[in-house]
Amino acid sequence: MGGDIFIITLSPSFEVAFQPHGRKARFDHEVSVLQAARALGVDIASICGGAGSCGKCIVKIVQGKENLGEPTPEEESLLGGRLGEGYRLACRSEIMGDAVILVPKESRRGAQRLQSEGLDTPVTLDPQIRKQTGGEATRILWGDTVVDTRPSRDAPIHGFAVDVGTTKLAGYLMDLASGDVVSVVTEMNPQIPCGEDIMTRLTYAMGGSEQRETLHRSLVDGVRQMLSDACEKADADPLDVYELVLVGNTAMHHFLLDLDPLPLTRSPFTPVDLGPRDLDSAPFNLGNPKGKMHVLPLIAGFVGADCVASILATGVHRSDEPCFLIDIGTNTEIVVGDKDRMVACSCASGPAFEGAHIRHGMRAASGAVEGVWIDPDSLEPILTTIDDAEPVGICGSGLIDALSEMLKAGIVDTSGKIMTEIENPRVRRSGNVPEYVLAWKRDSGIGSDIVVTQLDVRELQKGKAAMFSGAQMALSSRGVQPSEIVNIYMAGAFGTYINRESAVNVGMIPEFNTLDIQQVGNAAGTGARMALLSGGVREEAQTISRKVEYIELATVAEYNQAFLDALLLPHRDLNLFPGTVKKLGSAHLQYGRLHEKTK
Numbered sequence: 001m002g003g004d005i006f007i008i009t010l011s012p013s014f015e016v017a018f019q020p021h022g023r024k025a026r027f028d029h030e031v032s033v034l035q036a037a038r039a040l041g042v043d044i045a046s047i048c049g050g051a052g053s054c055g056k057c058i059v060k061i062v063q064g065k066e067n068l069g070e071p072t073p074e075e076e077s078l079l080g081g082r083l084g085e086g087y088r089l090a091c092r093s094e095i096m097g098d099a100v101i102l103v104p105k106e107s108r109r110g111a112q113r114l115q116s117e118g119l120d121t122p123v124t125l126d127p128q129i130r131k132q133t134g135g136e137a138t139r140i141l142w143g144d145t146v147v148d149t150r151p152s153r154d155a156p157i158h159g160f161a162v163d164v165g166t167t168k169l170a171g172y173l174m175d176l177a178s179g180d181v182v183s184v185v186t187e188m189n190p191q192i193p194c195g196e197d198i199m200t201r202l203t204y205a206m207g208g209s210e211q212r213e214t215l216h217r218s219l220v221d222g223v224r225q226m227l228s229d230a231c232e233k234a235d236a237d238p239l240d241v242y243e244l245v246l247v248g249n250t251a252m253h254h255f256l257l258d259l260d261p262l263p264l265t266r267s268p269f270t271p272v273d274l275g276p277r278d279l280d281s282a283p284f285n286l287g288n289p290k291g292k293m294h295v296l297p298l299i300a301g302f303v304g305a306d307c308v309a310s311i312l313a314t315g316v317h318r319s320d321e322p323c324f325l326i327d328i329g330t331n332t333e334i335v336v337g338d339k340d341r342m343v344a345c346s347c348a349s350g351p352a353f354e355g356a357h358i359r360h361g362m363r364a365a366s367g368a369v370e371g372v373w374i375d376p377d378s379l380e381p382i383l384t385t386i387d388d389a390e391p392v393g394i395c396g397s398g399l400i401d402a403l404s405e406m407l408k409a410g411i412v413d414t415s416g417k418i419m420t421e422i423e424n425p426r427v428r429r430s431g432n433v434p435e436y437v438l439a440w441k442r443d444s445g446i447g448s449d450i451v452v453t454q455l456d457v458r459e460l461q462k463g464k465a466a467m468f469s470g471a472q473m474a475l476s477s478r479g480v481q482p483s484e485i486v487n488i489y490m491a492g493a494f495g496t497y498i499n500r501e502s503a504v505n506v507g508m509i510p511e512f513n514t515l516d517i518q519q520v521g522n523a524a525g526t527g528a529r530m531a532l533l534s535g536g537v538r539e540e541a542q543t544i545s546r547k548v549e550y551i552e553l554a555t556v557a558e559y560n561q562a563f564l565d566a567l568l569l570p571h572r573d574l575n576l577f578p579g580t581v582k583k584l585g586s587a588h589l590q591y592g593r594l595h596e597k598t599k
Helices: 033-040 073-085 198-205 207-232 250-259 305-314 394-406 454-478 492-497 500-505 523-531 534-545 559-566 579-586
Strands: 003-008 014-017 023-029 058-063 086-091 099-104 129-135 135-141 146-149 160-165 168-175 181-188 241-248 279-280 290-296 323-327 332-337 342-347 368-374 381-385 427-430 435-438 450-453 487-491 519-522 549-551
Touching: 014 058, 058 073, 073 086, 073 381, 086 181, 086 241, 135 241, 146 198, 160 207, 160 250, 160 305, 160 523, 168 207, 168 523, 181 207, 181 279, 181 394, 198 207, 198 250, 207 241, 207 250, 241 305, 241 523, 279 381, 305 323, 305 332, 305 487, 305 523, 305 534, 323 454, 323 492, 332 454, 342 454, 368 435, 368 579, 381 435, 381 487, 394 450, 394 454, 394 492, 435 454, 454 559, 487 523, 492 519, 500 579, 519 523
Parallel strands: 160 241, 241 290, 323 487, 342 549, 487 519
Antiparallel strands: 003 014, 003 099, 014 023, 058 086, 058 099, 129 135, 135 146, 160 168, 168 181, 279 290, 323 332, 332 342, 368 381, 427 435, 435 450
16 A cells, blocks of 8 residues: 655654655654644645544554554544554554654545636626826725825736635635736645634634634635735736735634634624624735735624625525525535525534545545446446546545435435345445445555445435525525525535535435526635625625524524434435435335335
């Protein structure tokens, strides 16, 4: 098995060397393998942020097993017999002497496919930053206030719109005189080493002022680097950037502005401030030191400025017809409404679709299985992977496809149970856990079979049930049926690449006509660009943030039962999916004990 190699030495100091990276450093204090990896920039997945719960940071001790601490209970639970083969969890392995450590391919995050494309919603050009020429000089105005004077009449003025996502950052350098996009850049969120989901990072921030500063500083540094890259790409000068507009979920908003995140960890999860903010850019060292920053307003604790921006981009707030907007992620935001009334909720769909708690789950990086088709007779799968590389794991779109295909082929019944009585080598038990083999060892890039286990199916059921029940509560609150929805938008990277039919088959979203579902890409990035180019759009954003009615699902009496009903495939109430049941109702579909087979 190929991989990265660490050499770590202790007493009085220890050396860390990485292969194939060839990086080396010395430490004079005891560290975990994960801490050493972070210090040297070694790529190790850690979805739980080092809490010992995700099991993704598996490494192999090639030499020096005796120099590591005893396995922890978390390692014994997650690794089992693999401990005897030298495998450990990087976040739980304390090093006390020389060691050589291998990072298997499946434990590396890899370069992730990032989403920057979105809608091209027209907007009237009316930026807050504009230039006024007189003689041979140019005055730079923010509104009616002169913020700078340039010696040239031809001085360019640029702006930078940023979507600050939990996983990725997307930045758009724009010419404020013409409204044109000059360059686009994307980067992974540099906070990921502190936790790959919002709640893990909030927990990290609660560790003290140093941790909170780390989250703030890394995010600002990431935006600054992205701005530098965008300017270099366009042969522009960062000093010509006089305004930034930023959007993000509520947690990213607080981390970016260094606001106290504690209220977001306790009910009723009220943000420090919901309103928009206009700030000087100098304290953040972003763009021209005489420039400005604008942050769009929030809606509620877990519905942030990114949701406001997505509403702007899709025009839900202007629509005469009922709309449904869903931005799928670890925290999924759902908006239902039109120009007269909008309701929104956020559901904790969990990190399963980002690869957490899934045996071979991973983010959307090279080698991730992103599409699955299973022959219903032979149960042989056909897989598509990112970059057409050897499969090394399964990303979110591949997981939904796999679950849909397993349901259609009768590999799982409508309760989600894997049917181990099927006589086929791909359906088996491993350690008494039922599983379906997507890729044999000989065909994979990780030296082992790639499987979907019974535990994986249960995690996916919980995630899709959270989304469907959230959508159901939003539709009910707005007083509309799925059949009445005219405009359906799926936003974000996951919403862009997911198979719409598979999402309906498993009951992730209501039974919409899949042809009516518009996959709109990075709608939040589009909304940020619109706000950069128009003061009127910023006023619309404030109206949206005040107008949207937030539904706190935890306070809705019917929600718990709705969630439980949505755990089944596609749902306990099959009358909600008549077309899907008819389509799936072949000889292969297996009904669980809570469903009576309809004739």
